[in-house]
Amino acid sequence: MPELPEVEVVRAGLEPAVTGATITSVDVLDARSLKRHNVASGIFVDVLEGRQIVAAVRRGKFLWFPLDNGTALVTHLGMSGQMLLRLPGTDDRLTRIRIGIESPDHGELLVNFVDQRIFGGMAVDSLLPTPDGFPGGFSGAVVGPAVVPSQVAHIARDPLDPAFDDNRFFSLLGRKTTGVKRALLDQTLISGIGNIYADEALWAAKIHYEQAASSLSKRRAALLLTEVRAVLQKALAEGGTSFDAQYVNVNGASGYFAHSLNAYGRENKPCTRCGTAIRREKFMNRSSHFCPKCQRRR
DSSP states (O other), X not given: OOOHHHHHHHHHHHHHXXXXXXXXXXXXXXXXXXXXXXXXXXXXXXXXXTOBBOOOEEETTEEEEEBTTSEEEEEEOTTTEEEEEEXXXXXXXXXXXXXXXXXXXXXXXXXXXXXXXXXXXXXXXXXXXOTTSSOSSBOTTOOOOSEEEXXXXXXXXXXXXXXXXHHHHHHHHTTOOSBHHHHHTOTTTSOSOOXXXXXXXXXXXXXXXXXXXXXXXXXXXXHHHHHHHHHHHHHHXXXXXXXXXXXXXXXXXXXXXXXXXXXXTOTTSBOTTTOOBOEEEEETTEEEEEOTTTTOOO
């Protein structure tokens, strides 16, 4: 599943093309990609055509595009979703929704929402005030309004969000009796972190994934948050992590952070820090990768 770096790469790629653009056409090729859309807000095609896109915003793994009528087009990539910028007349296999736009700087373009597994989707949603009064999510150089789509309101801010509250995170983490990795994957505590980057951050901080979150000292919790940010920033700089063709940027290119992984996907390979073989164990219907020497459970 695309995590924060992959979604941010997509957001940043779309931003210059869609900001200020007018939606000229909407073609729904597979209605299953509208499962998140509430029909009470109007027919998807009708409420989008003719609207102007104000910005491209992200919180965690969610993307949304505020519209000039005070609503937003919300997108979640799910397991295999892609948003591809194309020239008119260009089609992509497994395109589920095709949106035509007229960009003030780039002319006519298509935004193709491609999704192999159809776990992602699009929806037009209302915007709610943020409880803390800060912009709802990250939107590049644009300082957005203090609103967030109703479908995203329950999602915590992500660690790269300027409004992320470190002390609140430490306080909430200290109350978690679950393993620390399970806490990192809790999107109501901290968003944007999935299996890959949780393993990488825990490896960097030398913390076992099953270590009780509440047992971490303030110093170790701060170290973990520092490593989470460092891993996410490095992955972002390298275009995200691509293991197959399911994650690509808006131009269809793969990220190359997979070559920089120290734990995830490296079962039986030597730890780059101590040389011990990386171990993989079952975890929440997926896997955890860790170094049994560097990441001893306390």
